[in-house]
Amino acid sequence: MADQEQxxxxxxxxxxxxxxxxxxxxxxxxxxxNPQVLERPVRRQFTKxxxxxxxxxxxxxxxxxxxxxxxxxxxxxxxxxxxxRHQRDQGxxxxxxxxxxxxxxxxxxxxxxxxxxRENARLQTRLQQAELMLEIQKKASEILGITLxxxxxxxxx
Numbered sequence: 331m332a333d334q335e336q337x338x339x340x341x342x343x344x345x346x347x348x349x350x351x352x353x354x355x356x357x358x359x360x361x362x363x364n365p366q367v368l369e370r371p372v373r374r375q376f377t378k379x380x381x382x383x384x385x386x387x388x389x390x391x392x393x394x395x396x397x398x399x400x401x402x403x404x405x406x407x408x409x410x411x412x413x414x415r416h417q418r419d420q421g422x423x424x425x426x427x428x429x430x431x432x433x434x435x436x437x438x439x440x441x442x443x444x445x446x447x448r449e450n451a452r453l454q455t456r457l458q459q460a461e462l463m464l465e466i467q468k469k470a471s472e473i474l475g476i477t478l479x480x481x482x483x484x485x486x487x
Contacts, residue, residue: 378423381414 384404388397388411401408417423471478 376410382418382423385411385414385418 384400384406387400391397391400400406401411414423468478
């Protein structure tokens with residue numbers, strides 16, 4: 331009876347261990363993984379170095395069976411390899427000073443920036459024309475002897 335009571339007592343969670351993929355797995359009682367299901371799953375993120383390392387191991391392996399065993403051991407899918415190879419071929423997995431994600435520019439952003447630059451150039455031209463007309467009006471008023479009221483930048487006298 332005392333043995334059963336001992337088993338019913340909840341043991342504290344064990345230490346955290348690292349899997350081969352670098353993920354931290356919290357151990358439960360008796361060294362088993364913690365079976366608690368999280369309320370919201372956490373999306374896995376892999377570093378560039380890890381992706382390159384896995385790709386190198388996959389390419390160094392000989393047969394299809396070895397690739398499958400590597401994928402199972404690392405907890406990966408073949409779609410990971412496909413997307414990582416595509417990223418590598420595009421040069422997005424090159425080692426950089428920081429492993430932070432760079433936000434790629436979307437075509438919509440490029441179009442809006444170009445549109446804003448064109449509008450800015452058009453408004454600059456209109457401003458120069460308006461300033462030129464003001465200078466002409468000032469010279470005409472001097473020639474005709476008309477005194478103009480001086481305005482500050484806010485339009486008050």
